Amino acid sequence: MDPKMLKNKVYFVVAVLLALAVTxxxxxxxGLSEEDVEERAQTLAAERxxxxxxxxxxxxxxxxQMLAQTMVAQQMQDDQMETVGNRLQAVMDRGRVICAxxxxxPGYGSLDDAGNNVGFDIDLCRALAAAVLxxxxxxxxxxxxxxxxxPTIQSGEVDMLVRTVTWTTSRDAQWGNYAQTMFYDGxxxxxxxxxxxxxxxxxxxxxxxxxxxxxTELNLQDFSNQxxxxxxxVTFEDTDALVAAYDSQQCDAFTNDLSQLAALRTALSNPxxxxxxxxxxxxxxxGPVVPHGDDQWFDIVKTVMGILIYAEAYGVTADxxxxxxxxxxxxxxxxxxxxxxxxxxxGLDETVAQDVIGAVGNYGEIYDRNLGPDGIDLPxxxxxxxxxxxxxxxxxxxGGQIYAAPxx
Amino acid sequence: xxxxxxxxxxPVWRHTQVIQWTTQFVSGILVVVLVSWxxxxxxNAVQDREIPHGFSFLDRxxxxxxxxxFLPYESSDTFLYAFxxxxxxxxxxxxxxxxxxxxxxxFIGIARLSGNWIISRIAxxxxxxxxxxxxxxxxxxxxxxxxxxxxxxxxxxLADRLYLNNAGLSIPWLSVSGLGSSLGWIGLxxxxxxxxxxxxxxxxxxxxxxxxxxxxxLMGIATVFVIGAVGWLVIALSxxxxxxxxxxxSPHGAFGRISDGFTMSxxxxxxxxxxxxxxxxxIAEIVRAGIQSVSRGQIEAARALGLSNARTLRQVTLPQxxxxxxxxxxxxFLNLTKNxxxxxxxxxxxxxxxxxxxxxxxxxxxxFLMIMAAYLAxxxxxxxxxxxYNKRISIERR
Numbered sequence: 001m002d003p004k005m006l007k008n009k010v011y012f013v014v015a016v017l018l019a020l021a022v023t024x025x026x027x028x029x030x031g032l033s034e035e036d037v038e039e040r041a042q043t044l045a046a047e048r049x050x051x052x053x054x055x056x057x058x059x060x061x062x063x064x065q066m067l068a069q070t071m072v073a074q075q076m077q078d079d080q081m082e083t084v085g086n087r088l089q090a091v092m093d094r095g096r097v098i099c100a101x102x103x104x105x106p107g108y109g110s111l112d113d114a115g116n117n118v119g120f121d122i123d124l125c126r127a128l129a130a131a132v133l134x135x136x137x138x139x140x141x142x143x144x145x146x147x148x149x150x151p152t153i154q155s156g157e158v159d160m161l162v163r164t165v166t167w168t169t170s171r172d173a174q175w176g177n178y179a180q181t182m183f184y185d186g187x188x189x190x191x192x193x194x195x196x197x198x199x200x201x202x203x204x205x206x207x208x209x210x211x212x213x214x215x216t217e218l219n220l221q222d223f224s225n226q227x228x229x230x231x232x233x234v235t236f237e238d239t240d241a242l243v244a245a246y247d248s249q250q251c252d253a254f255t256n257d258l259s260q261l262a263a264l265r266t267a268l269s270n271p272x273x274x275x276x277x278x279x280x281x282x283x284x285x286x287g288p289v290v291p292h293g294d295d296q297w298f299d300i301v302k303t304v305m306g307i308l309i310y311a312e313a314y315g316v317t318a319d320x321x322x323x324x325x326x327x328x329x330x331x332x333x334x335x336x337x338x339x340x341x342x343x344x345x346x347g348l349d350e351t352v353a354q355d356v357i358g359a360v361g362n363y364g365e366i367y368d369r370n371l372g373p374d375g376i377d378l379p380x381x382x383x384x385x386x387x388x389x390x391x392x393x394x395x396x397x398x399g400g401q402i403y404a405a406p407x408x
Numbered sequence: 409x410x411x412x413x414x415x416x417x418x419p420v421w422r423h424t425q426v427i428q429w430t431t432q433f434v435s436g437i438l439v440v441v442l443v444s445w446x447x448x449x450x451x452n453a454v455q456d457r458e459i460p461h462g463f464s465f466l467d468r469x470x471x472x473x474x475x476x477x478f479l480p481y482e483s484s485d486t487f488l489y490a491f492x493x494x495x496x497x498x499x500x501x502x503x504x505x506x507x508x509x510x511x512x513x514x515f516i517g518i519a520r521l522s523g524n525w526i527i528s529r530i531a532x533x534x535x536x537x538x539x540x541x542x543x544x545x546x547x548x549x550x551x552x553x554x555x556x557x558x559x560x561x562x563x564x565x566l567a568d569r570l571y572l573n574n575a576g577l578s579i580p581w582l583s584v585s586g587l588g589s590s591l592g593w594i595g596l597x598x599x600x601x602x603x604x605x606x607x608x609x610x611x612x613x614x615x616x617x618x619x620x621x622x623x624x625x626l627m628g629i630a631t632v633f634v635i636g637a638v639g640w641l642v643i644a645l646s647x648x649x650x651x652x653x654x655x656x657x658s659p660h661g662a663f664g665r666i667s668d669g670f671t672m673s674x675x676x677x678x679x680x681x682x683x684x685x686x687x688x689x690x691i692a693e694i695v696r697a698g699i700q701s702v703s704r705g706q707i708e709a710a711r712a713l714g715l716s717n718a719r720t721l722r723q724v725t726l727p728q729x730x731x732x733x734x735x736x737x738x739x740x741f742l743n744l745t746k747n748x749x750x751x752x753x754x755x756x757x758x759x760x761x762x763x764x765x766x767x768x769x770x771x772x773x774x775x776f777l778m779i780m781a782a783y784l785a786x787x788x789x790x791x792x793x794x795x796x797y798n799k800r801i802s803i804e805r806r
Contacts, residue, residue, distance in 0.1 A: 205661030
């Protein structure tokens with residue numbers, strides 16, 4: 001190639017990139033400005049009158065103003081549509097709820113023997129689909145890696161992100177809105193028993209396997225610095241590769257949320273050779289996230305999570321969903337048999353809770369099925385993920401941290 | 409009425425120059441429209457969805473670990489510096505990969521044309537196997553091969569100098585003893601190389617003029633070594649320490665992890681194996697095509713002049729083949745560089761993967777623009793160097 005042309009090419013590409021970067025950084029005002037509207041209206045008006053030569057300049061001006069007003073009104077209406085009810089309508093039109101989730105960690109999201117994607121996170125998505133569409137199977141799961149979670153929810157291409165996402169302030173600010181903590185977790189370490197390590201503080205100069213793009217990756221640095229551990233890390237994008245690397249001792253320890261460590265331990269070649277250290281080095285509240293900018297959708301997801309939790313508190317399971325008034329005002333209100341907890345302002349059916357609980361069961365059932373005795377067997381009784389209180393007996397708390405905004 | 413017979417010339421729309429200018433103009437406008445549409449679309453999306461953007465995060469502390477890194481890095485370093493550390497990882501993988509893949513590829517390409525039936529068949533099988541299996545699959549294959557090595561505490565040790573285990577290969581390495589003396593000596597080596605080239609040229613000219621002279625290549629290399637060694641001694645004696653000392657790898661801590669020396673981590677080993685072997689299969693075909701493009705007459709003429717096989721290859725075939733080889737070779741270099749972004753799958757922290765981690769605490773849009781700019785800068789540099797070289801070796805037109 002001619003060097004002069006080459007040089008031009010270089011300049012051009014650099015210039016385009018710079019321009020992109022500069023506009024992004026500056027990024028002032030968008031949409032239609034007032035002058036834009038005025039100008040467009042004038043052209044429009046003028047165009048419409050080209051054959052009507054009898055009209056004077058003043059008429060054109062007048063018509064233009066009228067047109068401008070309609071355009072501004074239209075614009076305002078469009079803007080409003082964008083923030084209110086947009087996603088609920090879109091989901092209903094589409095007939096499916098799109099969730100970003102996973103299929104590589106037993107308990108949260110994995111494939112069962114029949115090839116179905118099942119798990120705690122998947123059930124939350126099913127609950128949402130049952131609430132807005134009346135059908136728990138009207139879901140589409142987008143499988144993403146940990147590192148893809150931010151961009152996926154930021155772009156708004158999914159209706160809900162539910163993939164063991166820790167609630168942090170900067171994610172809340174940058175990614176989307178956190179609806180409700182559905183599982184309280186903490187970061188820990190797993191090591192081989194034969195290393196004789198009994199505490200994470202003994203991991204001096206150890207090599208640690210960690211998943212790319214997770215809070216565990218961030219916490220690990222804090223933990224290493226605070227305790228002068230001088231840890232080295234090996235970062236994997238893919239959970240399966242990470243498990244293989246840990247299993248063949250490429251690293252001494254494997255760090256993740258404790259519940260995921262327990263789940264992934266079952267995937268190791270010899271689970272009994274490994275021990276999860278007692279230390280918890282962080283707080284990891286996990287729950288669903290919705291895209292920024294749609295308050296109604298945000299409220300719907302919060303409410304659905306609340307329905308799951310309160311159904312358990314009221315002792316209602318998938319098998320005994322009431323369809324006629326029971327006389328218990330709290331139960332009747334929840335199941336749309338008397339009173340309201342705001343269903344109509346959210347655009348939901350009065351009997352939404354019947355659909356949800358009938359389809360996926362209450363919080364306790366979802367827990368037991370996936371994380372509890374029928375799943376990866378994480379103890380719940382007396383732990384953080386027990387209910388705070390049994391609703392019928394508010395003075396005999398169960399001591400857990402699971403509770404939601406009152407449904408009324 | 410009879411049709412006019414007067415000649416009116418070629419109509420405007422069939423005028424070559426008009427056609428050329430119009431097409432240039434229209435395609436120019438199309439490009440501008442398309443680019444600005446993409447840019448506007450991105451900016452609108454960023455604004456509508458209130459996606460965070462901007463570059464103010466660059467001087468904040470990164471506070472996140474990076475796996476293996478070649479530049480010194482601490483968690484208190486800034487995002488910008490961490491990005492440079494990650495880009496350097498990719499750059500080093502790319503340069504080492506390009507050199508190794510070119511050597512291996514050239515060797516296989518020549519072997520493919522070998523008169524020896526077994527050698528040429530083996531080369532053929534190599535090429536057809538490695539270029540037809542997806543790179544990611546190959547990377548996982550090498551990754552599992554590396555994992556199958558013994559773990560660090562049971563690994564192979566050679567004379568307490570070399571350690572090979574599934575966490576990596578550790579070898580003795582030079583360690584900087586003092587910034588001044590180390591840099592001073594590196595500067596001296598650069599001077600020595602220039603002097604070596606000058607000596608080489610001078611001896612070549614003398615050989616042509618007088619018909620005999622000491623071997624230019626040997627003398628050139630000797631010059632470099634003599635100046636380097638004398639410089640080393642002078643610096644060592646004047647400052648009390650040698651410019652570089654040898655750092656030996658050894659097991660440290662309760663877990664027996666190897667530190668000091670230089671460790672090529674398991675992920676990096678798998679990545680290099682995968683990238684080099686994959687890219688070499690394409691380079692082999694390019695080299696073969698280049699060699700076959702040289703007319704047989706050239707080789708027969710060289711034989712007739714009594715040149716040996718090796719000399720024919722070195723002095724007749726390859727210089728002419730290079731003209732065909734270089735342009736597609738550059739594409740392979742670019743491919744290798746970009747393919748290194750698959751490293752995250754097998755546990756090596758390259759630019760793409762560190763940057764992905766950054767999106768947790770910094771705006772993803774800005775980070776991805778930076779990744780694009782970094783790969784673009786690397787690729788354009790390769791293209792530039794390649795094109796300059798290509799210009800130098802192409803046939804002179806007079």
